[in-house]
Amino acid sequence: MSTDSASTSASARPVRVEPPMAADETAMLSAWLDFHRATLAVKCEGLTAEQLRLRSAAPSSLSLLGLVRHLAEVERYWFQHVLSGSEVQSLYCEEDRDGDFNQVDTADAEEAFATWRTQIELARTAAVGVPLETPGKKLRDGEQVTLRWILVHMIEEYARHNGHADLIRELIDGTTGE
Incomplete structure (x- = not known):
């Protein structure tokens, strides 16, 4: 595993x-x-794979790499499964519900970022030309959700986790802002 700037x-x-x-x-x-x-x-x-794996604070399993893996899962779930109706396997959470966060100690950072970028592109493709009021092809907790709801939820999901990322990055090297 490389310690180069994996991200x-x-x-x-x-x-x-x-x-x-x-x-x-x-x-x-x-x-x-x-x-x-x-x-x-x-x-x-600009962080190494080891820095990306650094946990925020015990007992939390939160890390920047975990956030990237989690958001790949979220992109996949909402756009591929709920919106498009595809039966997709979990990327990291089949055996451990929180495997996206918990299983980063030996995770390949380059692979995680590539997977995340792929899921973003698949999400964009799934949403192209779809009217906002279009309901997803799969239910979420027995309810239909529209593309509008999915987009708003994804903004909220990223915004919340970017706050976490801010704190973790500051812990790693003092970088703040952006």
């Missing part, structure tokens, strides 16, 4: 584009989601 070696420096001040609803929601996706990449930029 950025397979891709260019993350770029965050500020969401537009005025746009239609689909463009606005998509822009905010992409902004938060890029924020997570910025928080992980």
Whole structure:
């Protein structure tokens, strides 16, 4: 396992584009989601695999690598399973419900980032041209959810976890902001 800068070696420096001040609803929601996706990449930029695995504080299993793995799971679940109706296997949580967070000690950071980026692209593809009011093909807890709900939920999910990422990154090397 390499200790090189695992988070950025397979891709260019993350770029965050500020969401537009005025746009239609689909463009606005998509822009905010992409902004938060890029924020997570910025928080992980330049760290070694070991740094990405560093836990926030005992007894928590929260780490930057765990967040990346978790958000890959979330992207896959909401866009592939709920919206598109595909039967998808969990990426990291088949045997351990919190395997995305708990099983990072030997996880391959490069693979995790590649998987996360792939899930983002699959999510974007699943949502292209789909009206916001379109219900997903699978129910969530017996309820239908629309693409609008999924996008708002994903923005909330990333925003919450980016707050965690902020604190973890500051713990690792003192970097704040962004």
